[in-house]
Amino acid sequence: MSFNIVRDNKKRVVIVGGGFGGLKLANKLKKSNFQVVLIDKNNYHQFPPLIYQVASAGMEPTSISFPFRKIFQHRKNFYFRMAEVRAIFPERNIIQTSIGKIEYDYLILAAGTTTNFYGNRHIEEEAIPMKNVSEAMGLRNALLANFERALTCATKQEQQELLNVVVVGGGATGVEVAGVLSEMKKFVLPNDYPDMSSNLMHVYLIEAGPRLLAGMSEKSSAHAEQFLREMGVNILLNKKVVDYRNHKVVLEDGSAIATRTFIWVSGITGVPIRNMDSSLIGRGGRIKVNEYNQVIGLNNVFAIGDQCIQLTDKKYPNGHPQLAQVAIQQGELLAKNLVRYEKGMKMKPFHYRNLGSMATVGRNRAVAEFNKVKMQGWFAWIMWLVVHLRSILGVRNKVIVLLNWIWNYLTYDQSMRMIVYARKAKEIRDREIIEATTHLGDDLMQEQQQKEQQKVERSE
Ligand SMILES: Cc1cc2nc3c(=O)[nH]c(=O)nc-3n(C[C@H](O)[C@H](O)[C@H](O)COP(=O)(O)OP(=O)(O)OC[C@H]3O[C@@H](n4cnc5c(N)ncnc54)[C@H](O)[C@@H]3O)c2cc1C
Known part of the structure; x- marks a missing residue:
């Protein structure tokens, strides 16, 4: 190749x-x-700020992704390689x-x-990350499959494990995903699963530090925490997750929370x-x-x-x-x-222009900071919608996302709750196996090591 x-x-x-x-x-x-x-x-550009909406079945992955080949159609002196x-x-x-x-x-x-799993191999194997579109789809499938299984499983204990969702990491992603899951509990579960009490679903948000949204002001953190608590999210601060065993998230203080949906958004x-x-x-x-x-x-x-x-x-x-x-x-x-x-000219140094930061917690609830101006609630939420809509690539995607949001807002419903696993063709599976074990750069690394070895020998 x-x-x-x-x-x-x-x-x-x-x-x-x-x-x-x-x-x-x-x-x-x-x-x-x-x-x-x-x-x-990947062969597409993705828009991470809305990934949590894909994970919660509120949006299709194609609405927040855009193929590179389409972006660069007709571009001269340009090559894309996946x-x-x-x-x-x-x-x-x-x-x-x-x-x-x-x-x-x-x-x-x-x-x-x-x-970042901070070197904890076991957590890495067990947890569900949510860093890109593909992982968000994995989370969506796991969540929906667990709801389905909760209806038919054999014991109450297993049912509780299937309906508890634990989100680890109280940054913007953790706050957003916890918020949207609590909305799922309130608006989706009662309609989709009328024969199962939605009160059985519990959302936990665990943060090792003393507050949520550590990158924002204390005021915004406090508002986000208040919003989430009002929405029924169980927030645990100053708690460190150390393991996941027997369908339980284990905390440093020895306590544990039963769950089969263990979401890890704790670091990068x-x-x-x-x-x-x-x-x-x-x-x-x-x-x-x-x-x-x-x-x-x-x-x-x-x-x-x-x-x-x-x-x-x-x-x-x-x-x-x-x-x-x-x-x-x-x-x-x-x-x-x-x-x-x-051209041999001096380059210009980079200085970041801070345009502000924001996080949404749920419908009508967000926190936003623009320099000294801090806002929360409905107005911040509208700002969040506008800023994100403007940033999405492609007119088609903007229109679809906007229509989607309007539909969800008016109907309290999203219509994408399907469990779909893409089956890879054998040709692709075989190729992935080959690619995983070849082209690692070992040849050049060996050459480099030999040269260094020779240098050492010559100097001795
Ligand atoms: C869930 C989530 C929500 C977020 N929300 C916000 C938000 O609301 N506001 C905000 O400002 N920021 C947000 N961020 C952070 C923001 O997405 C990042 O700061 C931003 O994407 C960084 O841009 P980048 O170009 O450095 O990297 P990325 O946008 O991460 O792009 C990296 C690219 O490299 C590719 N790639 C990775 N590894 C390889 C490899 N080995 N070989 C080839 N290609 C590779 C990836 O496929 C990807 O296309 C969020 C991030 C996440 C994960």
Whole structure:
């Protein structure tokens, strides 16, 4: 397998990851003189802020995803390749991917983050993460299948395990998913399962810190907590989850909550890339970059968005929050900086313009902060709807999402509660097995080790 991209006289920019940052960068390089190669492990761009609505069967995955090939139709000097990036060899300007190696003149790492299980292998195996569309679909299927089984299972204990939902992580995602699940309990369960009391369903939200929404002000945290408690969510603060055993989430203080729907949205870590010098990895598994998003010590390798940590912005000495706007703004500036760099001009340093942050808790309930202005309740909720609707890619998706929201608001109902598992064709299953064990970059890593070994021997 190979990339099959002809090297022409243009400098090649390889972008890894077509999320908010990578996509903005690729779009902004449209009129540049570069050959642009975008690599993503999926063939579509996704919109994480609405993933929780997919997980709760409130929205179809296609409404918040957009295929790269459609976005870049008719684009010149542009190539998309669906592949997973595995290793980097900066001294040779090569990256290793699941479909082969590719050389670059400039490399931009924008692969975002993955769920952090903090080294707890057991929790990693048992918990349901909710970081992307595919995981959200997995959660939706598990949730609905558990409701179905709760009607027919043999014992009361099993029924309770099936109807308890435990969400671990009190950040924006945890708050949003707990809120939407409590709405499911109130509006969906009584209609869909009239022969089962909806009072049996319990939603727990567990947070290790002292408050929810740690990234927002204490006032917003308090409002979010109040909203969720009013909606019937059981909130446990200062509680650390240490294990999941026998269908029970086990807490550090020895207590346990029975559940078969164990949702883990408790933390993220930068997507790991093999052969990346460990001294370049900072807090949260993020790649250290300078004020121009240049990976420290590597002139032609850059990292943007969630995957990088930049400590040079005076207002954010500990790094920027991992938010869509940071990735978008970094992608936008980097497009300009690459052109400047090529022309031998000085690049411009990145300074984040904070456009605010918000989290929705349920219908008519949200918290929002714009600099010193803080709001909550209905007005914040409307702001949340408008901001997110504007940000979704594609007119079709905007219209579908809006109609969906109006329908749900008026009818208190979503109509997508089907349990659907995609069966992969044998050809795809076989290919995945091969790809999982090949193209790991071991050949170049061995070469590198041999060279280092020879150097040591010569110096002795
Ligand atoms: C559930 C959820 C809700 C969120 N809600 C909000 C919100 O309301 N507001 C907000 O501002 N932020 C929100 N965020 C955070 C926001 O989504 C991120 O900050 C933003 O997506 C970061 O953009 P990025 O371009 O750095 O990475 P991403 O958008 O994560 O994009 C990374 C891309 O890289 C690809 N990729 C990953 N690994 C590889 C690999 N090895 N090889 C090739 N491709 C790879 C992925 O498929 C993806 O397309 C939310 C995040 C989540 C998970």
